[in-house]
Each structure stands twice: as structure tokens, then as C-alpha cells.
Amino acid sequence: MLIANINHLCLSASQLWAMSVLAVAAAASDDVKIAVYWGQNTSEGSLRDTCSTGLYAYVNLAFLSSFGDGRAPVLNLAGHCDPPSGACASLAADIASCQSAGVKVLLSIGGGALGGYNLSSPSDAQGVATYLWDNFLGGTGAGAPRPLGDAVLDGIDFDIESPSQYYDDLAQNLTSLYRSDARGRAYLLTAAPQCPFPDASLAAALGTGLFDNVWVQFYNNPGCQYAPGDAGALLRGWQNWTTGLPAATVFLGLPASLDAAGSGFVDVDTLASQVLPAVESAENYGGIMLWSRSYDKDTGFSGAAHPQIRKEESVRPLFSLNTFLYNRAAAAGVLLLFLLICTCFLCHKKYRGTSPPEEGSVVAPPASAPKKEQPQPKQRPQRLKRYTDSDVERMTKYYAHKLGHGSTGDVYRGNLRDGRQVAVKVLKDSVGDDKEFMSEVASIGRISHVNVVPLLGFCLQGPTRALIYEYMPNGSLESYAFSNNDSVENYSLWLYWEKLFDIAIGVARGLQYLHGDGNANIVLLNVKPRNILLDQELCPKISDVGVANLCFSKEGKRTGNARGRDGYDAPEVVSRKFGAVSSKSDVYSYGVMVLEMVRAKRNISVGEDTTSKYFAQWMYEHLDQFCNSISDVSSETRDLVKKMIIVGLWCIQTAQTNRSSMSRVVEMLESSSMDLELPVRTS
Numbered sequence: 001m002l003i004a005n006i007n008h009l010c011l012s013a014s015q016l017w018a019m020s021v022l023a024v025a026a027a028a029s030d031d032v033k034i035a036v037y038w039g040q041n042t043s044e045g046s047l048r049d050t051c052s053t054g055l056y057a058y059v060n061l062a063f064l065s066s067f068g069d070g071r072a073p074v075l076n077l078a079g080h081c082d083p084p085s086g087a088c089a090s091l092a093a094d095i096a097s098c099q100s101a102g103v104k105v106l107l108s109i110g111g112g113a114l115g116g117y118n119l120s121s122p123s124d125a126q127g128v129a130t131y132l133w134d135n136f137l138g139g140t141g142a143g144a145p146r147p148l149g150d151a152v153l154d155g156i157d158f159d160i161e162s163p164s165q166y167y168d169d170l171a172q173n174l175t176s177l178y179r180s181d182a183r184g185r186a187y188l189l190t191a192a193p194q195c196p197f198p199d200a201s202l203a204a205a206l207g208t209g210l211f212d213n214v215w216v217q218f219y220n221n222p223g224c225q226y227a228p229g230d231a232g233a234l235l236r237g238w239q240n241w242t243t244g245l246p247a248a249t250v251f252l253g254l255p256a257s258l259d260a261a262g263s264g265f266v267d268v269d270t271l272a273s274q275v276l277p278a279v280e281s282a283e284n285y286g287g288i289m290l291w292s293r294s295y296d297k298d299t300g301f302s303g304a305a306h307p308q309i310r311k312e313e314s315v316r317p318l319f320s321l322n323t324f325l326y327n328r329a330a331a332a333g334v335l336l337l338f339l340l341i342c343t344c345f346l347c348h349k350k351y352r353g354t355s356p357p358e359e360g361s362v363v364a365p366p367a368s369a370p371k372k373e374q375p376q377p378k379q380r381p382q383r384l385k386r387y388t389d390s391d392v393e394r395m396t397k398y399y400a401h402k403l404g405h406g407s408t409g410d411v412y413r414g415n416l417r418d419g420r421q422v423a424v425k426v427l428k429d430s431v432g433d434d435k436e437f438m439s440e441v442a443s444i445g446r447i448s449h450v451n452v453v454p455l456l457g458f459c460l461q462g463p464t465r466a467l468i469y470e471y472m473p474n475g476s477l478e479s480y481a482f483s484n485n486d487s488v489e490n491y492s493l494w495l496y497w498e499k500l501f502d503i504a505i506g507v508a509r510g511l512q513y514l515h516g517d518g519n520a521n522i523v524l525l526n527v528k529p530r531n532i533l534l535d536q537e538l539c540p541k542i543s544d545v546g547v548a549n550l551c552f553s554k555e556g557k558r559t560g561n562a563r564g565r566d567g568y569d570a571p572e573v574v575s576r577k578f579g580a581v582s583s584k585s586d587v588y589s590y591g592v593m594v595l596e597m598v599r600a601k602r603n604i605s606v607g608e609d610t611t612s613k614y615f616a617q618w619m620y621e622h623l624d625q626f627c628n629s630i631s632d633v634s635s636e637t638r639d640l641v642k643k644m645i646i647v648g649l650w651c652i653q654t655a656q657t658n659r660s661s662m663s664r665v666v667e668m669l670e671s672s673s674m675d676l677e678l679p680v681r682t683s
């Protein structure tokens with residue numbers, strides 16, 4: 001959110017004076033979505049400079065102007081570079097700089113060179129898809145000339161202005177190639193239809209539902225564009241597009257100046273007062289698209305429109321950001337204005353107390369936050385957003401990318417409309433009626449701790465029940481700490497002892513919070529490396545909290561009957577004869593996990609028996625020997641290792657009463673290993 005960005009910038013005020021105007025502008029672009037076409041006029045400046053304005057979220061390279069029906073594909077970037085000579089490969093560096101600034105760069109195929117392109121058959125479509133994949137995207141086809149060098153673009157844009165068949169095949173075939181990407185990268189499919197609905201050239205392709213973003217050209221089309229003083233036709237067209245393409249994010253395509261199109265120009269003030277208020281109400285509104293960078297550079301249209309196109313109401317009336325975004329010469333004034341904004345913003349924020357409400361129906365967080373005060377920084381409880389069936393289909397692109405599967409359901413990667421990545425868990429065998437589901441979800445939503453994966457929303461519609469979580473880019477602890485593939489690549493992923501320790505204590509704090517410090521509020525019974533996810537900074541987050549309650553009867557869950565068992569399960573989870581399950585059952589799993597982390601890291605051989613049970617037994621007698629054998633680290637680090645082992649041993653005691661509570665575990669990890677004793681050895 002722009003709001004969050006401003007807040008962030010304001011808080012780092014100490015760095016403010018060092019900050020360039022450019023950096024300010026770049027940060028502001030994170031949330032505001034403007035797409036622009038670049039490539040048809042050298043007066044627009046370089047691609048790198050275009051991206052570093054911070055104004056654009058998407059840049060479409062215009063165009064691959066010739067392709068299909070046996071033609072040799074031709075990239076046409078006007079005077080920017082000469083593709084046949086290979087000179088455009090130098091754009092790779094600009095593209096990389098755009099991408100690292102968070103700007104998505106796409107190749108637009110088609111454009112105004114009518115007669116220059118069409119598709120003659122399904123196999124022609126397949127051929128073009130393969131050509132695009134191998135030359136501009138993740139493909140590695142032998143001998144592909146790659147006109148843009150080693151750049152890997154973020155997707156393909158269809159700007160098809162002359163009708164022909166088979167663009168639906170092209171969309172299908174590109175999507176299949178996208179999904180085949182070896183590195184799991186996500187690519188975009190976008191399109192720029194004319195505003196008369198449905199579009200003559202792209203209707204079939206758009207009908208596939210495979211397009212992420214659709215920027216509709218509301219210009220050069222008198223039947224559906226803005227007429228001076230009358231936004232009616234435009235808004236009727238908008239209504240057709242946004243309801244007609246529920247799976248896509250729809251952008252309002254406009255000329256960036258009077259000269260940029262024959263008709264349909266809307267000035268920024270009119271845009272803000274007459275058009276945006278109506279346009280924004282569409283669920284799938286994404287922002288605006290501008291033709292083109294050269295005109296935008298001349299008029300500063302996007303700079304002025306930038307603060308207007310957000311959905312949040314709270315910042316808009318306060319001030320106009322365009323001056324400070326655009327007038328780079330007046331750097332001092334800019335900084336002053338910026339400070340003023342910060343002050344206003346912070347006061348404003350303080351006054352309101354919370355962030356602005358999100359659109360859509362929400363489940364309010366409870367008045368009383370859960371239990372104990374934690375020393376850890378807590379995340380603010382989120383409002384849960386409710387999503388529809390088709391929202392979920394859209395955000396997961398029809399369940400295109402499966403992240404994993406478990407006994408409670410499959411997990412898919414997805415994107416919210418604001419670009420945030422999410423993990424969507426589609427529940428299977430969900431039990432209970434809608435009311436019970438809502439109340440369980442509300443209680444999961446109440447959980448808020450830096451070491452627990454936050455729930456952002458849910459879907460409850462007919463038989464579809466899904467939970468939408470923040471996406472954790474670095475996967476699970478399992479893939480990091482427990483890979484014993486000793487290839488160099490994998491080795492580089494191995495975690496340092498210090499990091500392992502941070503992870504161990506983070507998980508302990510998360511469990512301490514969930515257990516309510518001994519009052520056993522929430523028992524997980526699924527603590528294991530696969531369920532510990534890692535965020536960008538490798539901070540651990542416990543996942544799947546409370547989900548078992550949604551999927552199995554409490555009885556089944558408590559006795560462990562419904563689940564596969566493994567070495568992480570406490571004795572009482574496996575067999576009733578060891579007593580009833582309790583929060584101490586999680587303590588046991590935690591202990592096994594910590595010992596396994598140590599064992600996997602060290603890869604030591606302790607005789608024939610390689611089970612963790614045997615490893616623990618061995619540890620009792622060889623603790624000092626083991627720690628001293630870790631010769632390549634400092635004595636402080638050795639102390640961390642020793643603490644992990646001692647804590648692990650306390651946690652895996654057979655008798656529940658002999659196991660430490662999670663609070664005690666945290667205490668032990670925070671103290672020095674000198675103060676810790678080994679538990680009495682019982683078997």
C-alpha cells in the first residue's frame with residue numbers, strides 16, 4: 001500500500017536526507033498500478049530511465065510487430081536499437097534494472113502494423129508460443145537468437161488489432177509453457193483489447209480466462225470512450241469489461257496526451273472527478289494503462305494521475321503528490337514537502353488509530369486480543385477478508401501452481417489484486433456447517449504472532465472452503481535444514497548454526513504464544529519441519545495452525561486417528577496408553593525437530609542406528625565431545641548448539657510431566673548453556 005510505504009519512509013526519517021528524489025518516487029510505485037507502452041519513439045528516453053521514474057508497475061515493450069503464418073518474427077523498437085544487428089541485447093541490463101525495481105517488463109506482440117502478423121493454424125500458434133518462450137521468457141531452446149540478450153521478461157502482452165483466429169490457442173500454449181518453467185517463475189499474460197465489447201480480435205483468447213491483466217483501450221473508439229462532459233459511454237463499456245472478465249484484473253487504458261490518440265483523451269482533473277470514482281468500484285479494477293511513454297513524458301500525465309488512482313480514500317484529499325513526484329529540480333522543496341506529508345500522515349494515522357478498512361466484507365477482529373503480553377513484536381491482528389469462489393480462481397489462476405498437499409487440503413500459490421503473493425489452502429473433507437466454519441476461521445484470524453503465518457482471508461461459498469495466507473517465499477524448514485544433497489548449490493543453502501538457533505527459538509516463541517503460556521489454548525499436533533515456513537529473512541513461521549479443527553472431528557484429531565504418524569509424534573499421540581494429548585505433545589515434536597536440525601546439519605554418523613531416538617541416547621554420553629567436534633565455529637556458537645541439544649533432550653522425555661513447557665524452553669534458550677543441566681536419563 002502506498003500508505004504503508006509512506007509510513008515506512010517517514011519512520012526511517014534519519015535516512016531521509018540521504019534519500020534521493022528518485023528513491024522516493026520508486027518506492028511510491030509499489031502499490032499504484034500504471035502500465036505503459038514503451039518502444040515506439042526515441043524521444044521517450046531509455047527503458048531504464050522509464051522504470052526509474054517509479055511511476056509504472058508494468059512496461060510493455062512495443063512491439064513484436066511481425067509474426068505468424070511463416071513470417072520471420074520481427075522485433076520493432078523504433079530507433080531505440082536495431083534488432084537484426086543484435087544491438088537490442090544491450091537492453092538486457094535496462095530490463096534487469098527495471099525488474100529489480102519491481103517493474104514488470106512484458107513483450108507486446110501485435111500493434112498497429114496491420115498485415116504484419118496473424119496466425120494461420122493451431123500449429124502456427126504453437127510455433128509462435130515456442131518462439132516467444134525460447135527467445136524472451138524462460139525457454140532454453142537451442143539456437144534461439146534471444147534478441148533481448150539474456151533478459152527473461154515477465155510475460156507476453158497481446159495487442160492484437162487485426163482479427164484472426166487461434167489467439168486462444170496461443171494463450172493456451174503460452175500458459176502451458178509458463179507452467180513448465182524449471183525455476184517455478186511466474187509469468188504474466190496480458191492483453192490490450194479495444195473497448196467495444198467483446199473485442200473483435202481477442203474475444204476468443206480472453207474467453208480462455210487465462211489473462212492476468214487486461215488493459216482496455218478506451219480511445220479511438222467513440223462508442224465507448226469519454227466524450228467531453230459525458231463519461232456515460234466509457235462507464236457502460238467499463239461495466240461490460242469488468243463483469244465480462246471476472247478472472248482478470250482490468251485497467252482503464254487512456255491516451256497520455258491529446259496528441260497520443262485521435263480521440264478519447266481525458267484530462268487528469270476530469271479523470272479524478274468524473275471517471276475514477278465510478279471505475280474504482282469494480283472488484284477487479286487494477287489501475288490505468290497509458291499510451292505511451294513518449295507522450296506521458298511530455299505531459300506528466302501519470303505523475304499527476306499517480307496519487308489519484310488508488311482505492312484507499314484516506315490520503316487522497318490531503319495533498320497532491322504530483323508536484324513532488326515530478327519536479328525533480330526543486331529537490332529541497334521536495335524534501336520539505338515530503339517531511340510535511342510525513343507529519344500530516346503520522347498525525348492522521350495516529351488520529352485514526354488503525355489502517356483504513358479494506359473493501360469487501362470483513363470479519364472484525366475481537367475486542368480483546370489473545371491472552372498474554374508477549375515480549376516479541378506482535379503483528380497487528382488483520383481483518384479477514386472474505387473472497388468468492390471466482391476470486392480464488394482468479395488469484396490462483398485456476399489453481400495453476402500447486403505448492404504442496406497435505407491431509408487437510410492442497411495449497412496453491414496466488415496473487416491478490418494489489419500484487420501481494422498468497423498461499424491458498426483449499427480444504428478438503430471440511431466438516432461442520434457454515435457457522436462453525438466462520439467461527440473457527442475467526443479464531444484462527446485472531447492469532448497474531450511474528451512466528452505464526454498470518455491468515456489474510458478465506459473463502460466460503462457452497463462447497464468451496466479455502467484459507468488465504470501470506471505467502472512465504474523461502475519454503476519450509478524441511479527443504480533448508482534437511483536436505484542432505486551435498487551438491488554445491490544445495491550446500492550454499494545450508495543454514496549457519498546461528499540461523500538454525502534463531503529458527504529454533506522463533507518456533508519456540510510461536511508455540512509458547514499458541515499454548516497460551518501453559519494454559520494449552522491451542523495444541524497443534526503437527527509440529528514438524530514441513531510445517532515451519534520461512535519468510536524473506538528466514539524468520540520461521542508456524543503454518544497450518546488450527547486447520548485440523550476445520551477438517552476432522554475433534555475426537556479424530558485428538559486421538560491422532562485421522563493422521564499419518566511419524567517420528568515427530570509424541571508417544572501419547574500414537575497410543576492412548578501414554579495418556580491424553582496436550583500441549584506437551586507439541587513440546588515433544590518440537591524437541592525431535594530441534595535434535596533433527598542439529599543432526600542434519602552435522603551429518604554425523606553415530607553407529608549403525610540412524611534414528612533420532614538413538615541419536616538422542618548417544619547425545620547423553622557424547623554431548624561435550626560432539627560440541628567440541630564442531631571446530632569451525634566460535635565458542636559462542638558452540639554454546640548455541642549445546643543449548644539446542646539440551647533443550648531437545650528435555651522436550652522428548654517420555655513422561656509428559658517431565659517435559660519442559662514451551663515457556664521454559666524459551667527461557668532455557670535465552671540463558672547460557674552453563675546454567676543448564678541435562679535431564680535425568682530414563683531409558
Ligand SMILES: *[C@@H]1O[C@H](CO)[C@@H](O)[C@H](O)[C@H]1NC(C)=O
Pocket residue numbers: 069115116117118119120121164165
Ligand atoms: C494471414 O495473413 C496473410 C498475409 O497478410 C494472408 O495471406 C493470410 O490469408 C492470413 N491468414 C489468416 C488465417 O488470416
Ligand SMILES: *[C@@H]1O[C@H](CO)[C@@H](O)[C@H](O)[C@H]1NC(C)=O
Pocket residue numbers: 122126168169170172173176
Ligand atoms: C496448444 O493449444 C491447443 C489448443 O488449446 C492444444 O490443443 C494443444 O495441445 C496445445 N499444444 C501444446 C503443445 O500444448
Ligand SMILES: *[C@@H]1O[C@H](CO)[C@@H](O)[C@H](O)[C@H]1NC(C)=O
Pocket residue numbers: 195196197198223224233236237240
Ligand atoms: C456491452 O455489451 C453488450 C453485450 O455484449 C453490447 O451489446 C453493448 O454494446 C456493450 N456496450 C459497450 C459500451 O461496449
Ligand SMILES: *[C@@H]1O[C@H](CO)[C@@H](O)[C@H](O)[C@H]1NC(C)=O
Pocket residue numbers: 040041042043294295298
Ligand atoms: C514522438 O514523440 C514526440 C513527442 O512526444 C512527438 O512529437 C512525435 O510526433 C512522436 N513521433 C512519432 C513517430 O510518433
Ligand SMILES: *[C@@H]1O[C@H](CO)[C@@H](O)[C@H](O)[C@H]1NC(C)=O
Pocket residue numbers: 473474535536537538
Ligand atoms: C528467500 O527468498 C527470497 C525471495 O524468493 C530470495 O530472494 C532469497 O534469496 C531467499 N533467501 C535465502 C536465504 O535463500
Ligand SMILES: *[C@@H]1O[C@H](CO)[C@@H](O)[C@H](O)[C@H]1NC(C)=O
Pocket residue numbers: 485486487489490
Ligand atoms: C542434488 O541437487 C542437484 C541440483 O541441485 C541435482 O542435480 C542432484 O540430482 C541432486 N542429488 C540428489 C541425490 O538428489
Ligand SMILES: *[C@@H]1O[C@H](CO)[C@@H](O)[C@H](O)[C@H]1NC(C)=O
Pocket residue numbers: 483484485489490493
Ligand atoms: C537440494 O537437494 C534436494 C534433494 O536432497 C532437492 O530436492 C532440492 O531441489 C535441492 N535444492 C536445490 C536448490 O537445488
Ligand SMILES: *[C@@H]1O[C@H](CO)[C@@H](O)[C@H](O)[C@H]1NC(C)=O
Pocket residue numbers: 484485486603604605
Ligand atoms: C554424510 O555422511 C555420510 C555418511 O557418513 C556420507 O556418506 C555423506 O557424504 C555425508 N554428506 C555430507 C554432505 O557430508
Ligand SMILES: *[C@@H]1O[C@H](CO)[C@@H](O)[C@H](O)[C@H]1NC(C)=O
Pocket residue numbers: 654655658680682
Ligand atoms: C521423570 O523424571 C524423574 C526424574 O526427574 C524420573 O525419576 C522419572 O522416572 C521420570 N518419569 C518417567 C516416566 O520417565
